[in-house]
Amino acid sequence: MVILLVTAAVAANIVYDLFPRVPLAFYQIAAGLILSLVPSFSDFHLEPELFMLLIIAPLMFNDGQTVNIGSLRRNLRSTLSLAVLLAVVTVVVGGLFAHAIWSAIPLALAFALAAIVTPTDAVAVKSITADLEVPENAMNALESESLFNDASGLVALSLALAAFTTGEFSVGHSLLQFIIVFFGGIILGLILGMLVVLLRQAFQKKAMNAVAVDLPINVMTPFLVYMVAEELGLSGILAVVAAGLVHGMQMRRLQLTSTQTQVVTRSTWTILTSLLNGFVFVLLGTVMPQVWQNLTSSDTSHMPQLIVISIGLYALMTLLRYLWPAFNLVNLRSESTHANRDRLILAISGVHGTITLAMAFSLPLTLSGHPFPFRNSLIFISGTVILLSLIIPTLLLPLLIDKKQASFSQSELDDAITQMVNFAVDQLKSATDDHAILAPVIETLNSQRGHHQVSDEKQVHQLLEQTGEVESAAIGDMIEKGEVDATVGWKYNRMQIFQLQFAFLSPFARIKMWGRLLTLRLFPKHAQKTFRKHYRQQAKTFSKENQRRFLTGPSGALPARSSENRPLPAVVQEAMAQIPANIRQDPQKWSRAQRRSVRQQLRGSDFMAAKQQLMAQMEDRGFQAVMTYLNQVETAANQTEVEVVRHYYTVRHSRFNRNEATNDKEDQLFIQAFQYEYAFVQRAANEQKLSDALVNELHSKISMDQLVYMQSANS
Known part of the structure; x- marks a missing residue:
């Protein structure tokens, strides 16, 4: 099943590269729908605990270690307003609305439903807005909000389920429990994150192998932190986010003191998070047919109410997100001419995905030996809200935001790289006539072009x-x-x-x-x-x-072939x-x-x-x-x-x-070649033949190619 999930996620990425106009999330959901036809997934049950531990925890940890700390510090008040206050208001208002539309559902479960659909997903937003020029202030607010409102939704869901199963609810006790779980998770994550950072620093001082020691510790951190926090009754999500923030600050402090470690770590997390994000939407597509089948096989009389509740909840949450900055409850730091546009962006971009899906499937299967009431209905509403939150921004955001205008085209980059490599090769040819050493160097430099024409x-x-x-x-x-x-x-x-x-x-x-x-x-x-x-x-x-x-x-x-003449x-x-x-x-x-x-x-x-x-x-x-x-x-x-x-x-x-002498001469030629490439870019920049963005891209490529070569040469 894991192999099939990976295959589906990779296939969705391939189709997206071929047809990038449609957001990647839709291709992943479609891949999941196709995967649901496989017999192995005909009776697939998503284990919420494993889903949160194996997928959500590493994703949230990586979001924490890659977040802009300066922006988060400047916008901390606005972040808490969106992630805590708006989340609580959404749960209360949304629960009352759902109960008013469908009185058969208990009020506690209505609040549980609102808690499920409250958390937003910044990753899904990035997927939808990949080719749009989203204002930086709005995107920062969306990313910061998604770091913390997941925990708000989870805590609210826990309180609502506890009230439903016990029949008791205390505002004061619930508020105290919310504070303990919320801020306790943050404090525990900071402590555990700092301990892990100190451990990694100790190993780095001993010059231990980064791939064999430091990287595994870094990858295991979110799992360990999440499990410890959950065992203590605190928010595991907030704990891994806090631990990720500590690791992010640590990586920025190190700067160039551990270049290899940082390159390996970032590359690993890029691959891991891309795969896990693909899993989320593939799984959504996989389980939706089963949810629909369960609903239609039991009772279809409530289907119109479920659809109305789904649309109403999404519209209500969008309205609340628009009114929040309109009443200055959150400061988006917008210019006066763009204030209304930024409010609309914030409202429409409340995309739901990963956490919402996990919370929906975390609902108990049974209660007192009987099937948990309204479980399939709540999952259906949650899935419908997720789809609405993906479709509406895809249609409306392009009307509000301009498409990204690349500073340079791919053909311009290819031409610049070709000129750069040709310059370096010509300089090497004029500097040496030792073809035995020069030929492999030229061949490797030609591989920098990246775009290989068919011979x-x-x-x-x-x-x-x-x-x-x-x-x-x-x-x-x-x-x-x-x-x-x-x-x-x-x-x-x-x-x-x-x-x-x-x-x-x-x-x-x-x-x-x-x-x-x-x-x-x-x-x-x-x-x-x-x-x-x-x-x-x-x-x-x-x-x-x-x-x-x-x-x-x-x-x-x-x-002559005779032996006497040879x-x-x-x-x-x-x-x-x-x-x-x-x-x-x-x-x-x-x-x-x-x-x-x-x-x-x-x-x-x-x-x-x-x-x-x-x-x-x-x-x-x-x-x-x-x-x-x-x-x-x-x-x-x-x-x-x-x-x-x-x-x-x-x-x-x-x-x-x-032999070793040959290797040493090749290394010297490669060092000269990279210097020639830097010289070409600098001269072209001085003569204003290349744009600043193109110059930066070429410098980045040369630096990375040089690092990769030196690592392979020393291995």
């Missing part, structure tokens, strides 16, 4: 043919200069052409090639003839000059010198011991090391020639295709040559 397969194969000719010519030059034996040189040329063809064959052709290799292993004599024919067919694709070089060598004659390594010559001259030329007359001696020398480490060194020398010469050629022919039009070919040769070269 032209035909042009790639043309480049591969040309680079194959270049490398064959380079090896032929080594043969002419006597740097390598002709037979060995032409054998290497055939091998590199074979590898080149094999790397870019179609799947069917690759299977045929594997068949040939298997034939070579099982039937070597027959396969040798087949392969020579295959090599000659490959050579037909070369120029006339390189056909001659590839098949015959510079002299125009086939390389230069042998010194260790092998020494072994053969022990064999009498009269039988040396005829291996058939060698004794078993003589054969074993020569065979051991051919298989010996000295011979193999010499062979590997010779192969590495030829590969390096060919690699340098190919890199020089690619740098000469590279243009803006064929850059993508050249990158593909360069990648192939770079990977091949790294298999032949890799």
